[in-house]
Amino acid sequence: MSSTPTQAPRAAAEAAAQSANPPAGETLSGAQIVVRLLERQGIATVAGIPGGAILPFYDALSASDKIRHVLARHEQGAGFMAQGMARATGRPAVCLASSGPGATNLLTAIADAKLDSIPLVAITGQVPRAMIGTDAFQEVDTYGLSIPITKHNFLVSSAEELLEVIPRAFEIAASGRPGPVLVDIPKDVQNQRIEVREWPEPGRAQPAPPADAAAIARAVDMIAQAERPILYLGGGVVHSGAAQLAVALAETASLPTVMTLMALGAMPVDHPLSLGMLGMHGARCTNLALDECDLLIAVGARFDDRATGKVAAFCPGAKIIHIDIDPSELDKIKTAHVGIAGDVSAVLQALLPKVQPQFRKRWLSHVAGLRAQHPLQTPGIDDARTHYGLISAVAACLDDEATVATDVGQHQMWVAQAYPLRRPRQWLTSGGLGTMGFGVPAAIGAALAEPSRTVVCFTGDGSILMNIQELVTAAEEGANVKIVLMNNASLGLVYQQQTLFYGERIYASKFQAMPDFVKVAEGFGIRAVDLDQAAQPRVALAEALAAPGPCLIHASIDMNEKVYPMVPPGAANKEMIGG
Amino acid sequence: MNATSPNERSALARAVLELDVNNHAGVMSHVVGLFSRRAYNVEGILVMPVGDGAMSRIWLLVNEDLRLPQMVKQVEKLEDVLAVRRHGADHAVFERLEEFFRA
Ligand SMILES: Cc1ncc(C[n+]2csc(CCOP(=O)(O)OP(=O)(O)O)c2C)c(N)n1
Numbered sequence: 001m002s003s004t005p006t007q008a009p010r011a012a013a014e015a016a017a018q019s020a021n022p023p024a025g026e027t028l029s030g031a032q033i034v035v036r037l038l039e040r041q042g043i044a045t046v047a048g049i050p051g052g053a054i055l056p057f058y059d060a061l062s063a064s065d066k067i068r069h070v071l072a073r074h075e076q077g078a079g080f081m082a083q084g085m086a087r088a089t090g091r092p093a094v095c096l097a098s099s100g101p102g103a104t105n106l107l108t109a110i111a112d113a114k115l116d117s118i119p120l121v122a123i124t125g126q127v128p129r130a131m132i133g134t135d136a137f138q139e140v141d142t143y144g145l146s147i148p149i150t151k152h153n154f155l156v157s158s159a160e161e162l163l164e165v166i167p168r169a170f171e172i173a174a175s176g177r178p179g180p181v182l183v184d185i186p187k188d189v190q191n192q193r194i195e196v197r198e199w200p201e202p203g204r205a206q207p208a209p210p211a212d213a214a215a216i217a218r219a220v221d222m223i224a225q226a227e228r229p230i231l232y233l234g235g236g237v238v239h240s241g242a243a244q245l246a247v248a249l250a251e252t253a254s255l256p257t258v259m260t261l262m263a264l265g266a267m268p269v270d271h272p273l274s275l276g277m278l279g280m281h282g283a284r285c286t287n288l289a290l291d292e293c294d295l296l297i298a299v300g301a302r303f304d305d306r307a308t309g310k311v312a313a314f315c316p317g318a319k320i321i322h323i324d325i326d327p328s329e330l331d332k333i334k335t336a337h338v339g340i341a342g343d344v345s346a347v348l349q350a351l352l353p354k355v356q357p358q359f360r361k362r363w364l365s366h367v368a369g370l371r372a373q374h375p376l377q378t379p380g381i382d383d384a385r386t387h388y389g390l391i392s393a394v395a396a397c398l399d400d401e402a403t404v405a406t407d408v409g410q411h412q413m414w415v416a417q418a419y420p421l422r423r424p425r426q427w428l429t430s431g432g433l434g435t436m437g438f439g440v441p442a443a444i445g446a447a448l449a450e451p452s453r454t455v456v457c458f459t460g461d462g463s464i465l466m467n468i469q470e471l472v473t474a475a476e477e478g479a480n481v482k483i484v485l486m487n488n489a490s491l492g493l494v495y496q497q498q499t500l501f502y503g504e505r506i507y508a509s510k511f512q513a514m515p516d517f518v519k520v521a522e523g524f525g526i527r528a529v530d531l532d533q534a535a536q537p538r539v540a541l542a543e544a545l546a547a548p549g550p551c552l553i554h555a556s557i558d559m560n561e562k563v564y565p566m567v568p569p570g571a572a573n574k575e576m577i578g579g
Numbered sequence: 580m581n582a583t584s585p586n587e588r589s590a591l592a593r594a595v596l597e598l599d600v601n602n603h604a605g606v607m608s609h610v611v612g613l614f615s616r617r618a619y620n621v622e623g624i625l626v627m628p629v630g631d632g633a634m635s636r637i638w639l640l641v642n643e644d645l646r647l648p649q650m651v652k653q654v655e656k657l658e659d660v661l662a663v664r665r666h667g668a669d670h671a672v673f674e675r676l677e678e679f680f681r682a
């Protein structure tokens with residue numbers, strides 16, 4: 001790769017920011033090369049934990065004045081911090097771990113990124129090449145372990161190769177359907193010194209191939225002919241930066257619009273065409289409208305089982321237009337009448353001018369009727385000491401510039417239902433893998449990537465303990481995260497399932513012992529407020545959210561509250577319980 | 580394919596996939612992993628380098644079931660897979676080998 005021809009000069013500003021190609025070449029170690037390549041990628045913050053096999057890299061990183069290293073307290077935390085950065089900005093983010101336990105600790109965060117299509121570059125140290133396969137100290141087959149949970153992975157065999165692999169890792173992570181890429185670098189490769197004469201271009205997202213124009217034309221006809229169409233937006237709309245286009249399509253063609261958990265924020269919840277989240281915990285009106293539609297326009301969505309319920313009964317009378325950048329998503333779960341493989345932004349851009357403005361008075365008024373008859377029920381929303389009330393009170397203190405992260409459980413679903421999300425990338429949640437422990441580190445990562453925003457993390461008493469150690473990272477970094485702990489003294493979502501579907505045989509879901517979370521937070525060095533003790537919870541909340549830096553806000557929630565409506569696992573979406 | 584007896588198995592329709600791939604140590608794991616983690620049995624595998632050895636060709640003999648089109652799309656997504664071609668089960672590549680596989 002050192003003989004790659006110089007590429008056309010980039011924009012002046014970008015060129016100035018990058019070090020010029022040395023005429024004579026520099027002799028650098030593999031570790032220094034990686035650091036330089038990360039700098040040239042524009043990476044400003046990385047999160048990780050050092051260890052023996054990655055120490056040459058850390059040594060080189062210590063000399064960088066362009067990259068800030070955030071020391072996580074568990075590699076999973078580092079992985080989720082990188083995810084928070086990537087989810088908030090849309091750009092690939094980097095996490096680091098050493099070999100063996102460092103690498104295995106990263107795996108959950110990588111798998112999570114795979115399922116939610118988040119661009120991540122994980123760099124792991126590996127034992128020296130000569131020791132690979134000898135059961136050396138802290139040797140695990142990181143390459144083999146990461147195959148099924150990465151978009152792609154590399155085991156680097158020379159310093160020379162790094163010049164190709166690192167930019168390629170970023171290109172793969174960001175191109176097409178984004179995803180995590182792992183680069184495993186043996187220690188001796190990090191130490192190997194080579195002469196570098198020319199630097200490769202940073203890896204960037206490659207444009208997707210153009211979509212089939214004939215298919216787009218057929219989609220236009222189907223939209224014109226439909227009487228009861230629904231627009232179904234998925235995370236791909238957010239990844240592709242297509243939220244505005246999607247809203248424009250909905251407005252032009254009078255399309256009531258539903259969103260997956262991953263797409264929340266793509267269309268503002270209070271938009272007249274928004275029906276909010278569909279599926280297992282969607283409002284009744286949302287799932288009932290879907291049941292009646294005659295055309296479903298799926299955009300960047302993958303017909304996940306939490307969204308569709310029993311697939312055979314999902315939108316039973318509908319024709320399907322499916323637009324997705326990943327061809328393998330087309331016809332995977334539901335056969336589309338028109339499948340369009342392409343970047344959803346580009347496809348919507350091509351589609352939109354061809355769609356005749358249409359006002360579907362009957363369908364819209366029918367949907368309005370469903371909404372009036374079967375709205376989302378949010379009991380207690382005016383009382384800040386209830387689950388919905390607390391969420392609504394937090395939202396009342398913030399504007400749309402705030403970022404909202406969650407952990408996994410009932411609290412996550414309540415926030416998805418009730419927080420007024422209005423901005424793409426405002427919402428950071430673990431959708432596909434549903435990983436408890438995601439929230440706190442992801443919120444820290446988002447706050448580090450976008451320091452001007454307030455980042456709220458709604459968490460549960462179960463989830464927060466899965467990455468509680470990162471509170472000290474938040475304190476150390478002064479990250480502007482406000483952690484709202486909805487404490488129901490239980491693994492609430494499990495308790496709910498046991499109550500509803502396992503004959504109320506409650507087992508292993510109620511906590512016997514409960515830490516004093518306020519003391520725990522203070523012990524980690526962050527401010528803490530107990531809303532239970534506050535005479536005026538709204539005032540205490542507003543103060544806690546307004547003060548800069550990290551803060552834990554503790555609030556007790558009734559254990560017996562449920563997430564309603566709920567589609568029983570395996571049932572059709574119209575068979576909702578409650579709500 | 581645990582639910583099928585050996586007799587049923589041979590009665591199933593077969594397909595042959597021909598893959599052009601980069602030739603390095605991890606490629607076989609990537610390809611075979613896609614099948615194994617979906618409990619999709621690969622009945623036969625052949626791999627040899629082609630040309631100067633930078634690339635290999637992988638021949639897979641697989642049962643033709645409803646999931647095959649999805650499998651092909653998944654294989655096409657692998658970074659190290661350059662092309663996938665699908666052939667009928669009667670492709671000469673495995674038939675000529677049969678004499679090496681008598682029980
Ligand atoms: C890492 C992990 N382990 C287990 C689960 C299964 N699970 C889903 S929700 C949940 C309970 C979450 O409890 P908590 O964080 O207190 O949230 P709550 O439901 O009480 O609001 C569990 C155990 C999971 N999603 N992730």
Ligand SMILES: [Mg+2]
Nearest residue numbers: 460461490492
């Ligand atoms: Mg709980």
